[in-house]
Amino acid sequence: MIDSLIAQMRFAGSLSLPVVVGIALVAVLAVLALYTRETKTLPQPYSFLLPALRATAVFLTVLILAGPVWHHRQVVGTLGRVVFAVDTSGSMALSDSQNSSDKDSRLQRASDLLLGTATTPGWLETISKTHSIDVVTFDQGSPTLLWSSDSETDRPATFQWSAEGKSTDLSAPLSSVLETINLSSDGSGQESTASDEENDSIRRAAVVLMTDGRDTSTGLQKGTSTAIAQRLSKLGTTVNTLGLGSADEPPGVGIVRVIRQETVAAEATLAGELLIKQYGVDGQPIRLRIESQGQTVWEESITMNQAGQQSIPFEIDIAKLVKTLEEQTPHGLRRLNEVLDFVAKVETDGNDVYVGDDARDFRVAAAKRNRRLLIVDSSSRWETRYLKNLFVRDPSWECDVVLFGPQTHHPTIERGDTPDTFPATDAGMGRYDAILMGEVDAGQFTEEDRLRIARFVASGGGLVIIDGRHGELRKLAETPLGEVFPVRYTGPAKESPMTLRPTTAGLEEPVLGLIDDNQQLNTLWKSLPKPHWTASVELAQGAETWVEAGDGEADSARKTPWLATRMYGAGRVFYLASDQSWRWRYKVADRFYGRFWNQLIQAVVQPPYSASDQFLAVGTDKIEYESGESVLLRARLRDTRGNPVTDSTVDALVVHQGNTIATVPMSLENVDRGTYTTMIPPLPDGDYSIRVRASGYDESALLADAPIRVRQTNHAEMDRVSLNEDSLRQIAEAGNGIYVHQSDAQSLIEYLKPLSSGTIIESDTVLWQSFYWFIPIILLLALEWWLRKRAGLV
Template sequence: MVSFLASIRFAGDLPAWSVAILALLAVVGVVLLYARETRSIRAPYPYLLPALRGTAVALVVFILAGPVWHRRQVIGTLGRVVFAVDTSRSMSLTDSQSETTADNRLQRATASLLGNATEPGWLEQIQKTHAIDVIAFSNSDPVSIWSSDDEAELPTALDWAADGPATNLSRPLQSILSTINLDAATGDSSAGDSSAGDSSASDSSASDSAAGSSDDTIDSVRRAAIVLMTDGRDTDTAKRLERSPPSVAKQLAGGGTSVNTLGFGSVDEPPDVGIVEVIRPETVAAEGKLAGQVIVKQFGRQGEPVLVRIESDGESVWQKSISISNTGQQSVPFEIDVGQIVQTLRSRSPRGIHRTNEVLRLVAIVESNGPDYSADNNVSHFRVAASTRNRRLLIVDGSSRWETRYLKNLFVRDPAWQADVVLFGPGTSSPKLQRGSAPGQFPATADDMAQYDAVLLGEIDASQFTTGDRGLLSRFVAGGGGLVIIDGRFGKLRALAASEFGELMPVRYRGTGTTPMPSRLQATPAGLEQPALGLIDQTDQLDSFWRSLPAPKWSANVELSEGGEVWGETVSDRGTRTPWLATRMYGAGRVFYFASDQTWRWRYKVADRFHARFWNQLVVAAMEPPFSASDQYVSIGTDKVEYRGGESVAVRARLRDVRGNPVADATVDALVMRDGNKIATVPLSVDNPNRGTYAGQVPPLPGGEYSIRIRASGFDESALLASTPIWVTEDDHAEMQRMSLDEDALRQIASAGAGTYIHESDAERMLELLKPLSSGTVIETDTVLWQSYLWFWLIIALLTIEWWCRKRAGLV
């Protein structure tokens, strides 16, 4: 079977586009000069003569481009080979303890493909017999680096670098599965010249393979192979519902494409110390303490001392010397007093800008005196927002029950909160609900209520909670406030729910009394996704943790109302499930409802370990996120200060006029700045016109430091000074956590893909496996047109025809 492809190439010193411009100018000159002679002659000579002369002149000018006629002839059927090369950060390792310069893994993979001064590379050795593709991958979609289908010359260098933040071994296999063209069904000899993306050929190949219609078809299906060149570490922690590499390799093998793996690196883990992760809260009180853990990894360093420290602006704020106890990971807890750091940051804030939080820019560092294979994983930058504004909380209850007592102690003693407690009714010092602005009184006006961020509401007697009180609380929530309702055994909330107050609640009562005695608590799938319910750091164990918490002795008989969502439920011995923690949005605010009042039982033997963390996280979830910075006219904030790659940024802003009144009719944009340059403009939509607030989402950004400011119609940009910083991190600690070659993973992929695993030390065997894939060859020839007789005689022929036409037209 034979096929041909031909094309024109240019080998001159001048680029083809510049020669084309010169030729066009020459043709225009010929036409203008001929215009004086051809005005009075008959048709078609006024057009024919300039065309003949112009074409001849253009051919003469094109000699400067050095046109070459390239002819590619394919005899037989070419095998297809795809070299998929890992360009993640771990491929930058040299696998050498020597201080002298050594090639890293990616450089060694490149040398195999391109060769060196003494030996040809794989691409050169099989370019005449195989169709070749070279792709690069890390944790994103693979990138095509070079393809023989493009008829490009063999590269002398490959444009890639080992800088990918993680490795996803499924991505290149999935990409090849969806795009590779085997032309297996037809056995067409042009397979070697066709595009790798011809979906029709892929479909016919797959169908014929499945049918097994003929031996010729089966043989042709086997003419493709993939060579996965990597260290085998699959480190992409952001994987969603992706298939495993062996399962994709198995499907490729079923379609006739074998998957071979070429491993780079040493199977032995080198001696190394590094930071895997820094676990810490996103926010901390400005006068409080920042507590967290530094996860340190080590290999080959057992029993040696290691110094772990944290710096702020180049100064050490915490450090601890530890002794490596075992191979693997070790958690090092830390606690930092952030007060002095915040004071330093406050002194640097520009005048006219008020910040409700300061961003602590911290660096965790691990140091050791022993051998350390890679220093890239010894430093981890992280940020924490220190709130300079005490969050205000109002606790209201119609009795002094255990739940309220523990919550009162928790929030009153916490310096990050300013809690006001209003207790009335039987067993308290105030039998009636008092209203006013003094301590111990329920707010009497909307302005008094607006001083709070959230309200914890217990069992309130409907006869004491008037229509005005209920309306005041409803407007507070609708305007963005948080409300947490805690039910009780006395059933007083049933009467309150029968009024217009029931519109706030995410549940409605059914029947009378309580549900069967719960045997356990259980977080719902929706609840497990919420940070408020994250009471332990091991997310894979969170469901079983919630099941192990002490269950309440009773639970109100309720069901979910329209617009509500259940985050937690009680389960009885009979399997009866009842909402225990439900929530809903009401206007711009959020309402939580608890069907029992016994979370204080979680303190048994562990004190505040889980109880305090849960209530802090839940009340924060109920509150409207505070703005990070404000000036006279605008307040701006984001949901976080630090984002992972791929996360969008939620931006909120509030506009005020010169009198401090909300502005709800402006056109507002969020400007994303980097290094003083605007890189994106995101329109914000009105969130709450009564408060003059706007909201929007900034699409995922590349890694780096940014600031976000506001632009609004009717305001001079110089007047809107407030801005908030954010950071986007591309976490590469997982990539550098293990640095040895994972041969087991590569063997599994090769076995599933009907291929072979080979270590780089025996790489030449891979080439021997690839050669039998092809039963064809490519013959390429070049004809230098501008030096050929054909080009010369074509010019002479055009000029001769022009002379004869001039004579016929009477110009000679």
């Protein structure tokens, strides 16, 4: 049975088709110019028909130089479909060999299997007559189709690809294939109800993942690849995996990541950790070093007797580094944050196969102005005590604590503009960056107190609300200040929630990043000590939940917001439905508790301006951005008297290596403060300086700028580079396929051959050597001769 018959014209001459067509057109124009001199006196249609016939015959004759060939492609039966999905992430550039004579990378080995070598035919050639073939590449984004046999193009002699992907998403090619299959299904996840003959091509299909099996993508839940593979198998498409690489981790050392705060006080000590890995160099000395401004600022030697990862703490006194940068600051420019660049390095005397992770650069903002935090509560709860200790002892914060109530030293609230009193004026409140408000006595808050807090948040301040069991915040929520809350109360307190579970939106936020392994983050949150109660609340309009408190693990379990947030004016508000995060300190002290609260407070406050001059202050929300992130830029304009300027046309200038590469308009944010803001679209990796141009100011007068860096900070792709056979076996088992190591790759192609019950028969008719081409030319010339005779020219 012939399923389809396709024919197309091809050209196989030594000259390319465009060149031959150009020559033919020149010949046609010459024929027309000469012929019309003879026929211009003839009546119509002879005057134009005779030149046209001769020109057409000449065109077809010259076209013989292109070697026209009529190609027939006949499909008999049903072809099996095979999708070869090739991993092009960074780890595929490794060779897995220390032998200088055998340095083919994993990607090159995949190419040799598909295209063949000088002595061995490739898979594409082997099954091209019996299968419909697609070759796609994937790494962290949507797969890219390189070649398809359905496109009727010749098999490529080589692939233009490189292993440069920043991470690997094994689910991406499977999802892409699933989408094409769903076009033929009813959308229910079940196989189509069409006839067996119509579904034959769907059932006889296979996906082949050619990869090292390391899934390093972020934001995806574990098991996604196996789940999609299982769905594909139910729809008749098997999922097979080909492992490229060695199951043994190559010997060497490397820096997995640098754990540190992004902002520290200029007089403080930068404390952090270097996460080091070593494989195959047990007992060898490992030298660690951190450099800044061309000098070594910290170093240490260690010995690791066991393969794996180890965290090494470090401390750096940054005061001298900040002073050096201050001396280099131009006159008239005041840096509010000095950006310090560091490079962490690791070396060993042992064998180090991959040196790409032997150095990690990072940067830190040294704040010259300490952030100010106001803690307000009506009782000295455990939560408040630990938060007070955490921030009062932190040199990067100035913390005032206002405790008032029956069991405190101050039964009633004290107001004033002195330390440890509740601000009595908007100016006093404006000195703070954020307010951390516990379960305050609503009766002692006057209407002016409540309005002052609301105005503080609306103008850009941060507010964190920590609920308590006495119901005082419920009363406060019934006042106009309740409009600031990101939640609304729905009922009595809920006892003993069984789970704390981050939402999908929450997992994407740095606030919840209590560990650096994104794959295990959800599991960690579920294992944290649970609060003994939570308030019963629901989200207010415009708010979102980052952590939920639930009655159980099941999706049907009742859930309420535990950590909710919203924007109010120019400020952000966080709400916690219980006051028992201090329980996270059990046996681990501030490991999770301190990190969570530092990250939460950093998220709620507006970032300070990076630099200022006489007229301008400018700053970004970060000093380092992930590739693909937009940049939030803030600026404040003043006139010569220091008054806000609100009628200027303001633009952000993105400067890279001394050249302005982008101009982005800024919009007025706050009339009273004279502040402007804009979002700069994602920038390519590199270092940039963001400057501001404003009408009414000479560019030389606006000196302040904000330095930023854009780069890929997720280095998980090269943390482990060995072949993950377990992962590939699980995917193949879920997809009802097989797993094969590259050493036994031939067995995979033998497994794929029976998928097809059809074949492709191809044939070529060489037109320029056959009567099919010359008969039209002869007929055109014969017709021309007959018409010439009728016109009296013969």
